[in-house]
Amino acid sequence: MSRIVFAFVACGVLGYAAIATAKPPRRALEVSVQTGYGLVLGNNGDRSHELESRNGGASVAVGFAYRSPYLFVPWAETGWTALQWNRELPKAREFAGQAPSTSRLTTTYLLFGPSVEEGIFRFRAGMGFYHQQVTSSFAGHTITPSTWDMGYSLSYGVRAHDGPRYGWGLETYALLMSESQLAYLGIALRVWGNAWVDLR
């Protein structure tokens, strides 16, 4: 439910941004929404009892960037990403008769940093916080523990269309969670528009 609300809010902000101005701004607050899919590197632990698994999954994010005549463009982004999912047979002998466990790992993150844009390319480096959430069902119980991690992000994007009101492009990106040693490598479609512009 919260994800649906999130998507509506993001679309509303973007819609407003798209009609806010038709002229190229000197200073502007850019709002973007992106959705993509990626793979995870760094799955660890005993996988000998695994029946099925998926490393990676879909991601959605909404971001803000402040454009100015200066080189660096500060940005912040929050998003949600599916990291891993698996189903595996019981490992301990005392739970041998139980149905397989089903576990899922996702992260909600807040990242910020600078980006540099040249021509149709954009490079972003950021750091921030990853809140990792586990949902696991086994032996008649479902648990939902979570933990915080710090990390980095890197992305490289190309603009396919950069109009005066809105634009869209593709972005490859890496979410790097340092303590848990997970790296999510994804590709996303990004749409952006100006929520506020200074036309002076």
Next chain:
Amino acid sequence: MLSSRALHWILVAAGVTLPACGLVTGSTERVVHPRFENGGMLASATALNRESSRLLEGLWDSTEGGTLLGSSLVVHSSPDYLSIFGNRDATYAVLEAGCLEDGQLVLEGYYRTAVDTSTGLVRLFVEPAEAAQSICSGPTPNAPFQMVGAFGTDNDTPDQKLTLERQRLLPAAPATMVIAHRGGCRSSDDCGASENSLEVLRMAQRLGADRVEVDVQVTSDGVPVLYHDASFGPLLTTGSYCKGAVSDFTWAHVTQLCSLLYGEPVPRLDDALRTVVEETELVGIWLDVKTPTGMGAALPLVRKWNQIAADRGRNLRIVIGLSTDELISAWLGLTQTDVECLVELGVDDLRRTGCRVWAPRWTLGPMASAVAEVTSEGRAVAFWTLDEKQFIDLFIKEAKPTGLLTNRPGLVLQRSYWATIQAEGDVPP
């Protein structure tokens, strides 16, 4: 001034290196103890029995290869193993001994330098041959004997000479009890097993301890488990879904989602106590319960295993550690006080609770007069957690504690025997 293009490429370069740094610095490679191929010479040897192993105990010196272990080496036996503890970089060797058909007595195993990741194979022979034959057949050799052989690096064949000569027998007891932290060593010390695992409890005596301290957390369904931190995470466990507070996991989920760093399962306290009682000769366990819930869950198990140990004639003390005011309040609220306790706070708290052991933090200093006062009341004092030689020596000399909690039990044992020898004034030339 850098052009925007130059800065652009600097950032691209950072983009390539940052992920590498992030992943590499976070990587955790464990030190794996080397083993002789195909079981080495011990594969065809008859294992030396415990009584004969004790004949090799003593204070030894290295006349060749002293760079490995240092001097004043303590050779100490434990079930199935002989360990050598040196005073140089907290290096120790864990060896098994066996008698070969040709009458030779061979010792094979590995060494570990505790201050870094160095390890390697060790092979020693008892010489002269008459001494080896005598030890293998039982009686103490009449003439002096030595251990001659070599050590190597990692899995390489030992090729650096090592010769040890016995200086004297060990004193009847070391100056202080040796309590191994987190069951034997921390996972970050790479002693060959994860901290708070059943494997490290089995290893504790080989590492030089006669007592262990373990940490107790409780799962959401009330199962006490051995684990230090309040949360599962990559510092102490593996498993992609092993993240979050221990109290959020059921015991079933712990077994399914979490392993310790060397791959062992997270043990229940019940299994840990069973292991200590049934598989070791350890004489003490300090349960560092982290919460009143943990204390409540641990108490029935302590009673159960105290009874089993007593029935088996095992000399074993299981002690509940009280490290916070919250735990002390919970302890004082108990109606049954048939379990021993230990206080990590002040002397007043010790007396208030009636606990028999005071365990102050070592950073408070030796506190010689307070220690003397407490011991004069018939209570024991054990400082935590001392790993450095100069501080171990200082505390043994000035505070004269009953025990020291350490991540380097072999070093504390070596310093402790050495302190006794010095106090007796019987230092070898």
